[in-house]
Amino acid sequence: MRKLISLTVPAILLVLFLLAGGAVSVGAQQCTTIQDGVLLDSYGNLLVLGFDEFGYNYQAHMFNGTYDSVDRKLDGKYWGATGDYVDDMLIMKWSDDWLANKDCDGDGKLDRGAPGSAGYPNISQGWLTNHIVGDYDSDGDGIQDAHYTDFVKIVWVGPGGSLWGQYEVIQEVYNDPLSGFHGLLIKIGAPGLGLNDHWTEP
Ligand SMILES: [Ca+2]
Numbered sequence: 001m002r003k004l005i006s007l008t009v010p011a012i013l014l015v016l017f018l019l020a021g022g023a024v025s026v027g028a029q030q031c032t033t034i035q036d037g038v039l040l041d042s043y044g045n046l047l048v049l050g051f052d053e054f055g056y057n058y059q060a061h062m063f064n065g066t067y068d069s070v071d072r073k074l075d076g077k078y079w080g081a082t083g084d085y086v087d088d089m090l091i092m093k094w095s096d097d098w099l100a101n102k103d104c105d106g107d108g109k110l111d112r113g114a115p116g117s118a119g120y121p122n123i124s125q126g127w128l129t130n131h132i133v134g135d136y137d138s139d140g141d142g143i144q145d146a147h148y149t150d151f152v153k154i155v156w157v158g159p160g161g162s163l164w165g166q167y168e169v170i171q172e173v174y175n176d177p178l179s180g181f182h183g184l185l186i187k188i189g190a191p192g193l194g195l196n197d198h199w200t201e202p
């Protein structure tokens with residue numbers, strides 16, 4: 001349980017903070033795709049098709065990497081922080097409204113939010129999932145003896161959401177046998193990932 005909050009909340013931040021930079025200017029009605037070879041990440045590197053060295057596949061709306069690589073800097077740290085979770089595996093998937101694979105408003109960044117909505121193109125909507133597989137030292141003897149998994153679903157719910165002001169964790173399933181958690185269902189909301197109309201209970 002010790003890692004439950006500290007791991008999941010930072011993990012889901014990542015897509016929100018990526019791709020802050022941009023370079024290309026296109027016509028208002030024209031979409032720029034990753035295939036065009038001009039869209040950049042926040043460090044000025046070209047986005048590529050398929051999985052990049054960090055584990056991102058923006059075209060497929062997927063990430064398969066670690067806490068270290070999720071900040072797009074392989075430095076043994078998670079956004080500058082250290083800890084034994086940094087090498088834990090992280091898999092994410094997201095909807096097009098969370099982070100699209102093209103830039104249609106011409107700001108040089110992958111679009112966020114549903115086109116036409118108030119938050120478009122800068123505020124992620126839709127849904128994001130995190131699946132974490134990791135180990136930790138349960139008793140301080142230096143051996144990574146404890147194995148855990150965590151699965152989290154997050155959706156945009158609009159103003160008033162308890163997470164970052166407009167999001168909610170609608171489901172979390174935590175497994176950590178050594179600490180006595182066997183598929184602990186921490187929270188579950190309505191079915192229908194990211195469909196705000198289907199949301200019933202935070
Ligand atoms: Ca890193």
Ligand SMILES: [Ca+2]
Nearest residue numbers: 103109110111
């Ligand atoms: Ca854009």
